[in-house]
Amino acid sequence: MSDGTGQTWPKGTVKRLDVLALGELLIDFCVSVEADGTPRMVGSAGGAPANVLAAVCRLGGTGQLVAKVGRDLFGDYLERCVKALGIDTTSLLRDPCRTTLAFVQLAADGDRSFSFERNPGADTQLQAHELHPTWFEQARVFHFGSLSLTDNPSRDATFSAIDMAKAADCIISFDPNLRPPLWRDLDEARSRISTAIALADLVKISDDEVLFLTGESNLDEGISRLRSAYPSVRLAVTCGAKGAIVDTDSGHVHIPSLPVVAIDTTAAGDAFLGALLYRLTRSDGVLRDAIWDDNLFLDAVSFANAAGALTTTKRGAMDALPTLPEILAHLPA
Numbered sequence: 311m312s313d314g315t316g317q318t319w320p321k322g323t324v325k326r327l328d329v330l331a332l333g334e335l336l337i338d339f340c341v342s343v344e345a346d347g348t349p350r351m352v353g354s355a356g357g358a359p360a361n362v363l364a365a366v367c368r369l370g371g372t373g374q375l376v377a378k379v380g381r382d383l384f385g386d387y388l389e390r391c392v393k394a395l396g397i398d399t400t401s402l403l404r405d406p407c408r409t410t411l412a413f414v415q416l417a418a419d420g421d422r423s424f425s426f427e428r429n430p431g432a433d434t435q436l437q438a439h440e441l442h443p444t445w446f447e448q449a450r451v452f453h454f455g456s457l458s459l460t461d462n463p464s465r466d467a468t469f470s471a472i473d474m475a476k477a478a479d480c481i482i483s484f485d486p487n488l489r490p491p492l493w494r495d496l497d498e499a500r501s502r503i504s505t506a507i508a509l510a511d512l513v514k515i516s517d518d519e520v521l522f523l524t525g526e527s528n529l530d531e532g533i534s535r536l537r538s539a540y541p542s543v544r545l546a547v548t549c550g551a552k553g554a555i556v557d558t559d560s561g562h563v564h565i566p567s568l569p570v571v572a573i574d575t576t577a578a579g580d581a582f583l584g585a586l587l588y589r590l591t592r593s594d595g596v597l598r599d600a601i602w603d604d605n606l607f608l609d610a611v612s613f614a615n616a617a618g619a620l621t622t623t624k625r626g627a628m629d630a631l632p633t634l635p636e637i638l639a640h641l642p643a
Contacts, residue, residue, distance in 0.1 A: 355627065356628070485515070
């Protein structure tokens, strides 16, 4: 069976990929101001699904990216970056639209605000007919975020990809990764994100996103409402410097983060999710069972917490992701 690029794998062979991710690959411009008041911008490779894959591959896993970039210098740069990280670019496509640009403003505590150049951006132009079933047949996990759901044709392509992933018996991973400036209407965002959660097996969601989706002012109540609405979805709730919360049959379990001095929180959530998927795919036995084994999942979240925290100690996205030895050095032996 061919994927249309010259590579052929017989159906039913052992899955060679830990994670296949679909979504935005873009340039993150970090915006800062020099002491003399001169503005400064430094660009680097980014985009949440690509960051997740970069984290998986940095730790020693395997990943492939389904994405579109422009036929421009930015697209050339991004392709070189993800290849250098070991990400399979078989499914990295080019489009006449320009590569999407994100501008990240850092606050004093390392937190971020975003603006985008995307009218439209190449990442929104992925089409369903460009997807190949063999990409999914080779993957254990299919991961996506909400930015590909903001516009067509990428929205329809994303839902087609989910269908292909389910047909290939992939675990479906989703990160809402809410970016309000990219949505025309936040009620629309809430609806589409809720639809995506219902299709997933595993969801990494931030505390702010829990409150956004549920309308609750209390986080524990919000998590409980999500668990009630999506009983077949395993939730990992990230809470920034406070760590993460996992909803188990025994109740909500809080796992603290590493104490670090954060200088840039860019990609911390992506590092968390990439490390979580890496750790889970290293479990013995059936991956779907590992996700619902509380002991295994809590161990994986502790590992992911360390990855997310360490990422905040460096500037940038993919460049800031920690290695396996760096994470293990901060975990109990």
